[in-house]
Amino acid sequence: MEYDVVIVGAGPAGLSAAIRLKQLANEAGRELSVCILEKGSEVGAHILSGAVIDPRSLDELLPEWREDSSCLLNRVPVTSNHHWVLTKTKKFNLPHLMMPSFLDNKGTFTGSLANLCRWLAGKAEELGVEIFPGFPAAEVLYHDDGSVKGVATGAMGIARDGHHKGDYQPGMELHARYTFFAEGARGSLTKQLKKQFDLEAECQPQVYGIGIKELWDVDPAKHEPGKVIHTQGWPLDDAWGGGWIYHQDNNQVSIGFVVALSYKNPHLSPFDEMQRYKQHPAIRPLLEGGRRVSYGARAINEGGWQSIPKLAFPGGALIGCSAGFVNVPRIKGTHTAMKSGMLAAEAAFAAIGADRRGDVLADYEPSVRNGWVGEELRKVKNAEPAVAKFGATIGTILAGTDMWLRHLGVNLPIEMKHHPDHETLWRRDIAPKIDYPRPDGVISFDKLSSVFLSNTNHEEDQPVHLQLKDPTIPTRVNLPEYDGPEQRYCPAGVYEYVLEGGAPKLQINAQNCVHCKTCDIKDPCQNINWVTPEGGGGPNYPNM
Template structure:
């Protein structure tokens, strides 16, 4: 008999990001409107709501307008900084060129959008959810999917607390808690470890392309007030990335004299010596960016993978007993660099489907009304317009690919739908052998403009209980040294933005692969980019990881 206690709910939601919280709010709104009772629980692995949330962020409020129409007239922190200017820079090593505004499709103009901290928006949404009666449990990581005997999802179980690194129980050991539900929503964000299991178990990706990803590395800076323009938004493309990689940067002037800056490197790059963290540091040395940051101070750091696959990589959204919502499914609009509105809209559609099913007395079936609603939604239409952008850029390179993408977006904007959809290939299959490439040259950290990874992780407030099982597991411990090191010089040393992975003892002729799991910022890059998919990210003890205050 299980030692775990269980708690029943109508709906259990895994993840208190914009999708999970929007689903919870929508469910309670529908229940209130119908005069019905509905119990909703949200589990959050971070120490508090928002602790693990990282985004640029420029947010399209379209879905928020549907969910909470009066949000602008409330205390919502997003309302502080509407976007006032929109710029697109094409960078060379020393110069920048402003792309004319009229060349870009209208939905890239950021009209009516807002910039600010997505973590703070989630904290505000959590308050609205709790006011409606949603139960939110931060610091409780969903570690296991529970199934009925007939294979339907029954709910989830949280991880045990107080387990030592060797698997034994410490004196403060407590078993996890089982949460049973009529429907369970998975809103874990990009590359959720339970979502991966669901996709395998129910073959949800059978009819979709593989998901592809980018890694966003972000810093928050206090800058000289004379240089700060609230609401000014800049995106960059080009330098420092070469022909073997794609991505771009952002600079968002937000509230309180701060700028959010960051750089996204698409994880389909080919050079095993490329470091997304170092690309971001190098990008800051561009004269236009260095001048903006001169005299400023870096106050926060973080990193997170994002979905780049778009429409063709969205898996089947439902399975018996639950649904995938938000970035667990992958609703990011890549050229807009916006996913919050898509995450919220998907959550609302899933919530409507679950509420109707529960009201009709159904339990644990497939919520077919959710994917049906997506098919006719503005969200699918938006993603359809941009579906070929990422494949075109990857196929034809940054400049020609961007030009072709712009043409297709303009044509689709005018109703001329492209008669084709290009496809994706997995990011872990793209690396070339180390003997076929030259390592990039990166600037040495100066501690003023550019930094090393360990000092950066310090600013993320990352903390894990050291005496716990390592949550970065290897399916075959021999692969890093026997396979990855001779072929790729073990790329985990460079693609990780937190210094988790090291190879030591090479000069002594006795190389060993070291995992510094306590540094992990939960970006999921290792789970995505490892060439043989040998690294499997699983959830650590609840409350562990970064503690982002304003990201």
């Protein structure tokens, strides 16, 4: 199938790129063919975010969105901001005046990013964009000169032992003048492209956090629409991260916890930290009498400005979280992801108008780095590495000082570095054990009941999409040296060690995978390779 532009991923960046391409074509009175491949069973099925959304890019892309009753985002504007520093039993409010104004949530909205993507998909289809949900892009295709030719979708109907079942369907090739990769954090094809074109030669390594989210129906008497709370401190010790509590529409609260994947203790479990977090005396009362209705997890880019790779390469471009535009102190990345997609679209439209194909979109990268996306990310570039290096207390003070100085126009010639997350784990014998309380089934829960709420489903008789490069490493290295950390960093119970013939063996329950990508990032030997499963597999997030 031939297109002018093929986009991999129907997230906010991919959808914004598609819409902008069609807008430009309509303004010019030209035909332009655009398609989007989405690995989820529907648009939004794999989209998970807190979310507090800055509408800056949405205002640029679709200025009429506020008057459109079908767009649910404008139902809950943020009305109040709170920042709590937690100890085990208490909370302390950090005055909002201590923070630079660019961290303010004035003019933002809280709601479901998945639903916003569903709405954007409708707008894209109205403009003539073809969207194919349930078709993951599994392979990058190249021309003989090495430029990107397009992508191929994964075959369907292959059994675990490799034979073709009765419903076998081969993958299809989609060729394009330009291909945009909008896979989100740690995209499987993006990882290959970074190596193929050496896109990270001049940047710091990308670093990540794991965000674990639950959606709760709470007592209406406790609900305050538009109230936004961010927390730091307890329950984390050597690791850093924090939580959020967003009061959204229909008496629902989005509550979640982020753990930076630079943590050192192999006994740490981000999932269990989240369950413990909800038991804090300042948080538990909000949830008591309520009901947990959804659960999910996703890796988050945290590298910021200095981890942005080269964005354009022959025949394609990275957009959105495939490149990593999250503003970590603001805990926002939707607006920057959308803008990157729009800028890539403008560069591609100009190239196609000049009858070019397969070359480097040279105008794209400067437009990101020299525009407001780059300006915003430069102001906060030292925040994440300062906290990662110096810890929550001293690091927060240093990060705040750096951001205030940049806010006041004092740009210090300092750019702190990152270290890959998989290199940070201590050995099991020098790391203290962590005693996590058993879930009470009321406020805290186990992994399997949580995965059930994510509506995760995979065809069981298919090749395992969590591939071990060396099947001996789990029992030869990970278990004896790090106490099998994959059992704990996975928030879905995918990895467990079982006895087989009296010897330990790593069992991979791939059907539980929520596509968070944490294993691909944190495995100390980089032995786990996440690839796309059969089309439509994975979570099906409602309202997340």
